[in-house]
Amino acid sequence: MKNLKWLGTIILSGFLACNSGGNSASTTDTVATMTDTSHNMTMDTTTALKALPAVPAGAKVFFKNLKNGATVTSPIKIEMGVSGIAIQPAGDIQEGFGHHHLLIDVGDSMVAGQVIPTDAQHMHFGKGQTETEITLPPGKHVLTLQFADGAHRSYGSQLASSITIDVK
Ligand SMILES: [Cu+2]
CATH class of the missing domain: 2.60.40.10 (Immunoglobulins)
Structure with a gap:
């Protein structure tokens, strides 16, 4: 019974999402994607990029x-x-x-x-x-x-x- 209620909530959310208009649904998608991208970029920066090398004296x-x-x-x-x-x-x-x-x-x-x-x-x-x-x-x-x-x-x-x- 508890499971069924949970399933019902999901279906209802899906229904609401579909009915809430294409614009707001796609905005939500875009925000999620952008968050993912910046997260990956941050990961790349910290793992791949070394610190700025020291400048040799007199160069x-x-x-x-x-x-x-x-x-x-x-x-x-x-x-x-x-x-x-x-x-x-x-x-x-x-x-x-x-x-x-x-x-x-x-x-x-x-x-x-x-x-x-x-x-x-x-x-x-x-x-x-x-x-x-x-x-x-x-x-x-x-x-x-x-x-x-x-x-x-x-x-x-x-x-x-x-x-x-x-x-x-
Ligand atoms: Cu350059």
């Missing part, structure tokens, strides 16, 4: 072929230098390794540990490239090199270098 990045205040014409060739830390394609997170990023008119380095976005102002060189060519409108522009680990997390201001160039 630095620099523009090899451009000086601060240089006057240039588009397309602008940019050679990215590094010393005291090695270049490795994105993917592996290993102390002593990372890859270059070029930030255009962002102004400054990114806080250590912050993931560098991918957009027109944040270029990744995740294959380990050390040079590129960009086109910029005439005027003054701030170029910033920012080295980051295999998960694109900024190594902070020590591994960053900014220059201002004047594009004719």
Whole structure:
């Protein structure tokens, strides 16, 4: 008798759910799915991602072929230098390794540990490239090199270098 009553409650809930309108039923489904997804993402982050590796003392990045205040014409060739830390394609997170990023008119380095976005102002060189060519409108522009680990997390201001160039 108790079991039957329980079964009746389930059927009734199902009936109510079906009758309560498609909108509210699907909203409930969506919320449940989203909760699941974020839960999985949290799990992945804690299990798969290592801490940001330490920055080797004395390591630095620099523009090899451009000086601060240089006057240039588009397309602008940019050679990215590094010393005291090695270049490795994105993917592996290993102390002593990372890859270059070029930030255009962002102004400054990114806080250590912050993931560098991918957009027109944040270029990744995740294959380990050390040079590129960009086109910029005439005027003054701030170029910033920012080295980051295999998960694109900024190594902070020590591994960053900014220059201002004047594009004719
Ligand atoms: Cu990157």
